[in-house]
Amino acid sequence: MMHITRRESFNAAHRLYRPEWDDEKNMEVFGKCSNPNWHGHNYELFVTVKGEVDPGTGFVLNLKKLSQIIKSRVIEKIDHKNMNLEVEFMTGRLASTENLAIGIWEQLRQPLEELGASLHCVKVVETENNFVEYYGS
Amino acid sequence: MMHITRRESFNAAHRLYRPEWDDEKNMEVFGKCSNPNWHGHNYELFVTVKGEVDPGTGFVLNLKKLSQIIKSRVIEKIDHKNMNLEVEFMTGRLASTENLAIGIWEQLRQPLEELGASLHCVKVVETENNFVEYYGS
Amino acid sequence: MMHITRRESFNAAHRLYRPEWDDEKNMEVFGKCSNPNWHGHNYELFVTVKGEVDPGTGFVLNLKKLSQIIKSRVIEKIDHKNMNLEVEFMTGRLASTENLAIGIWEQLRQPLEELGASLHCVKVVETENNFVEYYGS
Amino acid sequence: MMHITRRESFNAAHRLYRPEWDDEKNMEVFGKCSNPNWHGHNYELFVTVKGEVDPGTGFVLNLKKLSQIIKSRVIEKIDHKNMNLEVEFMTGRLASTENLAIGIWEQLRQPLEELGASLHCVKVVETENNFVEYYGS
Amino acid sequence: MMHITRRESFNAAHRLYRPEWDDEKNMEVFGKCSNPNWHGHNYELFVTVKGEVDPGTGFVLNLKKLSQIIKSRVIEKIDHKNMNLEVEFMTGRLASTENLAIGIWEQLRQPLEELGASLHCVKVVETENNFVEYYGS
Amino acid sequence: MMHITRRESFNAAHRLYRPEWDDEKNMEVFGKCSNPNWHGHNYELFVTVKGEVDPGTGFVLNLKKLSQIIKSRVIEKIDHKNMNLEVEFMTGRLASTENLAIGIWEQLRQPLEELGASLHCVKVVETENNFVEYYGS
Numbered sequence: 100m101m102h103i104t105r106r107e108s109f110n111a112a113h114r115l116y117r118p119e120w121d122d123e124k125n126m127e128v129f130g131k132c133s134n135p136n137w138h139g140h141n142y143e144l145f146v147t148v149k150g151e152v153d154p155g156t157g158f159v160l161n162l163k164k165l166s167q168i169i170k171s172r173v174i175e176k177i178d179h180k181n182m183n184l185e186v187e188f189m190t191g192r193l194a195s196t197e198n199l200a201i202g203i204w205e206q207l208r209q210p211l212e213e214l215g216a217s218l219h220c221v222k223v224v225e226t227e228n229n230f231v232e233y234y235g236s
Numbered sequence: 237m238m239h240i241t242r243r244e245s246f247n248a249a250h251r252l253y254r255p256e257w258d259d260e261k262n263m264e265v266f267g268k269c270s271n272p273n274w275h276g277h278n279y280e281l282f283v284t285v286k287g288e289v290d291p292g293t294g295f296v297l298n299l300k301k302l303s304q305i306i307k308s309r310v311i312e313k314i315d316h317k318n319m320n321l322e323v324e325f326m327t328g329r330l331a332s333t334e335n336l337a338i339g340i341w342e343q344l345r346q347p348l349e350e351l352g353a354s355l356h357c358v359k360v361v362e363t364e365n366n367f368v369e370y371y372g373s
Numbered sequence: 374m375m376h377i378t379r380r381e382s383f384n385a386a387h388r389l390y391r392p393e394w395d396d397e398k399n400m401e402v403f404g405k406c407s408n409p410n411w412h413g414h415n416y417e418l419f420v421t422v423k424g425e426v427d428p429g430t431g432f433v434l435n436l437k438k439l440s441q442i443i444k445s446r447v448i449e450k451i452d453h454k455n456m457n458l459e460v461e462f463m464t465g466r467l468a469s470t471e472n473l474a475i476g477i478w479e480q481l482r483q484p485l486e487e488l489g490a491s492l493h494c495v496k497v498v499e500t501e502n503n504f505v506e507y508y509g510s
Numbered sequence: 511m512m513h514i515t516r517r518e519s520f521n522a523a524h525r526l527y528r529p530e531w532d533d534e535k536n537m538e539v540f541g542k543c544s545n546p547n548w549h550g551h552n553y554e555l556f557v558t559v560k561g562e563v564d565p566g567t568g569f570v571l572n573l574k575k576l577s578q579i580i581k582s583r584v585i586e587k588i589d590h591k592n593m594n595l596e597v598e599f600m601t602g603r604l605a606s607t608e609n610l611a612i613g614i615w616e617q618l619r620q621p622l623e624e625l626g627a628s629l630h631c632v633k634v635v636e637t638e639n640n641f642v643e644y645y646g647s
Numbered sequence: 648m649m650h651i652t653r654r655e656s657f658n659a660a661h662r663l664y665r666p667e668w669d670d671e672k673n674m675e676v677f678g679k680c681s682n683p684n685w686h687g688h689n690y691e692l693f694v695t696v697k698g699e700v701d702p703g704t705g706f707v708l709n710l711k712k713l714s715q716i717i718k719s720r721v722i723e724k725i726d727h728k729n730m731n732l733e734v735e736f737m738t739g740r741l742a743s744t745e746n747l748a749i750g751i752w753e754q755l756r757q758p759l760e761e762l763g764a765s766l767h768c769v770k771v772v773e774t775e776n777n778f779v780e781y782y783g784s
Numbered sequence: 785m786m787h788i789t790r791r792e793s794f795n796a797a798h799r800l801y802r803p804e805w806d807d808e809k810n811m812e813v814f815g816k817c818s819n820p821n822w823h824g825h826n827y828e829l830f831v832t833v834k835g836e837v838d839p840g841t842g843f844v845l846n847l848k849k850l851s852q853i854i855k856s857r858v859i860e861k862i863d864h865k866n867m868n869l870e871v872e873f874m875t876g877r878l879a880s881t882e883n884l885a886i887g888i889w890e891q892l893r894q895p896l897e898e899l900g901a902s903l904h905c906v907k908v909v910e911t912e913n914n915f916v917e918y919y920g921s
Contacts, residue, residue: 100644100645100646100647101608101611101612101642101643101644101645102642102643102644102645103607103608103640103641103642103643104640104641104642104643105639105640106638106639106640107639108363108364110275110276110277110363111275111276112249112273112274112275112276113276115431117429128430128435129430130437131315131316132316134316134317134318134322136249136317136318136321136322137249137274137276137318138247138248138249138276138315138316138317138318139247139248139249139250139274139275139276139277140247140276140277140278141277141278141363141364147643152606152608152609152612155528156539156540156604156606157526157603157604157605157606157608157609158606158608159608159642161539162640163541178268178275179268179269179271179275180271180273180275181271181273181274181275184273185271185273192431193430193431194431195426195430195431195432196377197375197377197426197431197432197433198426198431200375201375201426226245226247226278227245227278227380228379228380228381229377229378229379229380229436230377230378231375231376231377231378231433232375232376232377232378232421233374233375233376234374234375234376235374236374237918237919237920237921238882238885238886238916238917238918238919239916239917239918239919240881240882240914240915240916240917241914241915241916241917242913242914243912243913243914244913252705254703265704265709266704267711284917289880289882289883289886292802293813293814293878293880294800294877294878294879294880294882294883295880295882296882296916298813299914300815329705330704330705331705332700332704332705332706333651334649334651334700334705334706334707335700335705337649338649338700364654365653365654365655366651366652366653366654366710367651367652368649368650368651368652368707369649369650369651369652369695370648370649370650371648371649371650372648373648382911382912384823384824384825384911385823385824386797386821386822386823386824387824389568391566402567402572403567404574405863405864406864408864408865408866408870410797410865410866410869410870411797411822411824411866412795412796412797412824412863412864412865412866413795413796413797413798413822413823413824413825414795414824414825414826415825415826415911415912452816452823453816453817453819453823454819454821454823455819455821455822455823458821459819459821466568467567467568468568469563469567469568469569470514471512471514471563471568471569471570472563472568474512475512475563500793500795500826501517501793501826502516502517502518503514503515503516503517503573504514504515505512505513505514505515505570506512506513506514506515506558507511507512507513508511508512508513509511510511519774519775521686521687521688521774522686522687523660523684523685523686523687524687542726542727543727545727545728545729545733547660547728547729547732547733548660548685548687548729549658549659549660549687549726549727549728549729550658550659550660550661550685550686550687550688551658551687551688551689552688552689552774552775589679589686590679590680590682590686591682591684591686592682592684592685592686595684596682596684637656637658637689638656638689663842665840676841676846677841678848740842741841741842742842743837743841743842743843744788745786745788745837745842745843745844746837746842748786749786749837775791776790776791776792777788777789777790777791777847778788778789779786779787779788779789779844780786780787780788780789780832781785781786781787782785782786782787783785784785
């Protein structure tokens with residue numbers, strides 16, 4: 100089994116909080132990540148696709164196509180944006196790294212399937228010390 | 237001549253814009269960095285001090301002290317904050333990486349001098365592709 | 374399935390040798406890693422936990438809690454220490470990276486379980502060229 | 511289950527193209543990677559072996575032996591070489607990263623098995639944005 | 648004094664040799680870097696510009712403009728190319744990293760000057776173990 | 785002016801303390817770095833040489849020669865060693881990173897001069913957060 104991975108990156112602002120909680124409760128659960136004036140990160144995104152190698156091209160999937168799909172479906176929608184206010188695929192979700200990985204998975208799974216490619220993992224690196232990996236539900 | 241460098245890091249939101257310009261002009265000059273809803277970065281900060289090696293300790297400056305000064309004078313004031321709205325040493329300044337380096341230099345120069353240490357360079361890494369280095373005016 | 378990973382780091386001295394072997398035999402098997410006067414490394418530790426995302430917080434597990442457990446159960450016991458002489462969870466074990474990963478796993482599995490979290494992988498990076506990953510027995 | 515990984519690196523030239531296609535068709539499929547005058551990369555190779563920990567040594571496999579096998583079976587044959595013209599284990603294969611991982615797997619599987627070690631994964635990093643992982647057929 | 652740096656990257660094939668020397672002499676001086684069938688690298692390029700901060704923008708130089716100049720004057724001419732055969736600014740030069748840095752400097756100095764910016768340093772990283780920095784003659 | 789840099793690495797144990805101070809005083813000044821049972825690091829060493837480019841080779845200095853000198857004069861003497869007990873060029877010196885850089889400078893300056901090369905900087909990286917640069921006295 101062959102896995103291929105493409106890295107892309109984006110910068111975004113976000114805030115962790117629940118609107119039904121007051122500031123004190125939000126601070127207790129989310130700490131400084133609940134700052135009402137936002138903070139942000141350089142996110143690294145690793146998208147892994149698995150499949151057989153096409154004998155005609157030597158590729159599982161053309162990385163240029165993979166990069167284009169990630170850019171049009173994810174990066175253009177989130178780069179230099181506010182994740183809580185402006186990113187349609189995060190609407191109604193707490194802006195945690197876990198939910199971000201789920202949102203990105205949902206953006207990518209079907210367009211990749213239409214190319215005959217199977218999405219294996221979405222990895223989102225928030226800082227050099229923290230990352231999540233989502234393998235689908 | 238010996239130079240010692242300490243790395244610290246912080247996350248912050250910011251926006252590049254001039255209030256006296258309209259959105260169109262801001263977008264022309266600053267591009268997507270002028271997004272009114274903010275975006276953010278993981279900043280890496282490298283602070284370099286120069287001096288003679290103290291024969292009693294083998295140190296130019298105790299790195300624990302250097303780290304404490306950087307934390308109390310810079311990191312605690314900017315980490316998980318909005319650089320335009322909440323960071324006192326950026327008040328009245330465009331929130332560019334260049335101005336951020338100048339602001340950090342001004343926070344550190346005197347407390348280091350009081351320890352007998354000479355600030356040599358403040359390097360601020362905004363993304364893996366962009367960084368600035370400030371050596372004082 | 375969601376995996377979240379926290380990176381921590383520590384510095385330690387160690388030596389690979391078997392007390393019942395003479396120096397020649399230890400040198401033959403372990404090479405310069407059996408130097409009787411010790412050597413050391415900057416270790417990077419990646420702890421991966423798997424689980425469902427809590428809809429109330431957007432988290433699998435609060436990373437602050439994960440970090441606290443790793444610090445109290447592992448880092449405080451091994452950082453700036455001699456792995457062969459001073460680290461209780463390595464007692465009676467050859468100080469290889471493999472055994473270090475097993476020792477760290479044993480330190481973390483139960484405290485994480487008590488939080489409802491399932492330890493998935495302990496990765497220990499000894500140098501940029503060598504690392505091990507332990508998934509439990 | 512314990513996994514150990516050794517990183518090695520090499521530099522090589524290559525070109526993606528099918529000789530039965532004309533330049534236009536090759537350019538359409540492979541883009542600038544089909545440049546007839548070659549281009550090249552710094553490749554990073556991560557070889558992962560899995561197994562039980564030997565209680566006598568604390569090792570799954572002596573990393574010095576693993577490194578020697580990778581060097582004699584892979585690095586010496588491909589480093590500073592032209593992958594299309596000079597690397598015997600790539601003969602008859604399109605010089606994609608996927609096929610490179612398969613070729614390296616075939617070079618390593620049996621010599622490792624003779625040492626009682628089980629090859630788990632060959633990861634080839636072509637650029638900081640692209641890598642493949644092969645787990646065997 | 649403020650220095651700003653932009654990183655770009657490219658992949659290229661090259662070969663170190665002097666046509667007036669025979670293969671034996673070339674091998675003696677340049678080692679495996681003189682392989683007649685080429686080899687290649689992922690090069691990282693760091694371009695540093697120095698100047699005063701413009702109070703109107705907070706910039707020494709707009710990084711988008713700097714990136715565009717590097718791309719049009721350097722990257723498009725060398726990326727996925729053979730440095731010895733296809734790169735006009737390397738014609739008549741031994742394809743060493745030192746000469747590459749000089750060639751890139753000559754491509755960038757004047758267009759930057761026309762923008763009122765002063766080129767300070769061209770750094771070319773050939774591998775993680777080797778790099779050169781050129782400050783002009 | 786051209787600068788070329790070679791990176792090498794080594795692992796070593798060390799301890800910061802003054803024998804004429806008691807444990808309490810050593811702990812006060814050096815903290816956990818004074819642990820009597822040693823700790824250790826993966827050190828990265830960057831050696832920078834400056835000079836003119838030789839038109840015959842395109843090199844300031846052949847990097848293979850530079851690497852050989854660093855290995856024979858520094859790495860073989862300190863790798864997998866105890867810096868306080870076993871490294872001749874650290875005898876009589878507090879084992880700080882600053883003094884290590886001075887010791888390495890003294891090992892390299894003359895052999896490089898004999899090759900017509902001028903040592904410019906010795907950079908020693910102790911951890912990802914701490915490094916020193918020495919430019920000679």
